[in-house]
Amino acid sequence: MGPNALKTIGHSNLQIETFLDILYHHHINCIIDLRSSPYSRYNPQFNRETLKTDLEINEIEYIFMGDRLGARYEDKKLIFDNGKVDFDKVKDLPSFIAGIESLINKTNTGLTISLMCAEKNPFYCHRFVLISRALTGKNIDIKHILSDKSTASQEELEEKLLNKYTDKSPQMFLFEPVKSRTELLDSAYKKHNMHIGHI
Numbered sequence: 001m002g003p004n005a006l007k008t009i010g011h012s013n014l015q016i017e018t019f020l021d022i023l024y025h026h027h028i029n030c031i032i033d034l035r036s037s038p039y040s041r042y043n044p045q046f047n048r049e050t051l052k053t054d055l056e057i058n059e060i061e062y063i064f065m066g067d068r069l070g071a072r073y074e075d076k077k078l079i080f081d082n083g084k085v086d087f088d089k090v091k092d093l094p095s096f097i098a099g100i101e102s103l104i105n106k107t108n109t110g111l112t113i114s115l116m117c118a119e120k121n122p123f124y125c126h127r128f129v130l131i132s133r134a135l136t137g138k139n140i141d142i143k144h145i146l147s148d149k150s151t152a153s154q155e156e157l158e159e160k161l162l163n164k165y166t167d168k169s170p171q172m173f174l175f176e177p178v179k180s181r182t183e184l185l186d187s188a189y190k191k192h193n194m195h196i197g198h199i
Contacts, residue, residue, distance in 0.1 A: 005141040006103070006113050007151065008127045012120035016045040016054055023060060023114065025149050030061040030111040032103065034127055035118055036070025046118070061111065068099030071117075071126035071197070084197030087130040088190065100134050107140060120147060124196050128157055129189060161188045 007026060011019055023031070031051075038048035045051065052062040071085060078089045090096055106113060115132075119125035122132075122144035132142040132154050142154040162181075165188035179187075 004104075004107055004139060005143070006107060006115060006132075006135065007143045007145050008115040008117070008122055008125075008132065009145040010117050010120045010122065010125060010127075011043070011046050012118065012147075013043050016051075019045075020054070020058055020060075022145060022149055026114065026145060026151075027112045028060065028114045030063065030106070030113045031055055031116050032106070032113060033062065033064045033066055033116050034069050034071075034131060035066045035116075036072035038064060038066055040118065043118075063106075065099055065102070068095045068102075069131055071130065080194060080197065082194065084194055087126065087193045087197060090130060091134055096134075100131075100138065103131075103135065104138055104140060114145065122146075122152065123157055123160060126196070128154070129193055129196060133189065158185060158188075161185070161192055164188065165191045 007028065009019075009022065009028075009031075014022075033048070033051075038046075038051075040046050045054070048064060055062045073079070073085050073090065078086055078093075080086050103113075103115075115127055117125050117127045119127075122128040128144065132144075136142055136154050143151040144154070144157065145151055162184060166184050
């Protein structure tokens with residue numbers, strides 16, 4: 001990866017040995033934990049202190065940033081009527097902006113970094129919809145590590161997003177003004193956010 005590149009990964013219910021094997025495959029030597037609550041009743045191997053120890057034994061740095069870049073918020077001003085967190089409002093929070101700047105600075109340290117959350121599929125995680133979107137706007141290249149060790153780019157997931165939420169029927173083109181790709185993508189992100197935003 002280049003100096004302005006990051007990867008992401010979801011730990012899901014992997015065994016720690018499998019998780020480490022994936023990190024080795026991608027030469028990851030720094031994990032940045034994006035989870036608001038870095039604990040799991042069902043996967044205790046990913047509890048914050050346990051994971052930090054196992055990573056550092058294997059010479060992988062662990063950094064917790066879930067306090068600034070997590071997906072869970074209780075402030076009602078940040079919540080949609082359906083109870084989901086509005087990521088468009090989160091991205092303007094001073095704490096979030098500071099977290100993104102910290103990530104960008106970390107890319108210049110020579111480490112091979114992966115952002116980590118719990119969700120296996122990046123498409124359904126805030127690491128794609130919120131964090132990576134903010135980073136690509138700052139010219140950071142994002143690759144999402146998948147369960148088979150392959151990767152998907154942010155652009156590939158955005159195409160999936162457009163295909164899922166963009167109406168391609170003839171009526172759309174007859175009765176609505178033509179929208180740019182940016183406008184369509186903004187709308188798709190918003191719709192997806194309404195489905196996956198945590199509370």
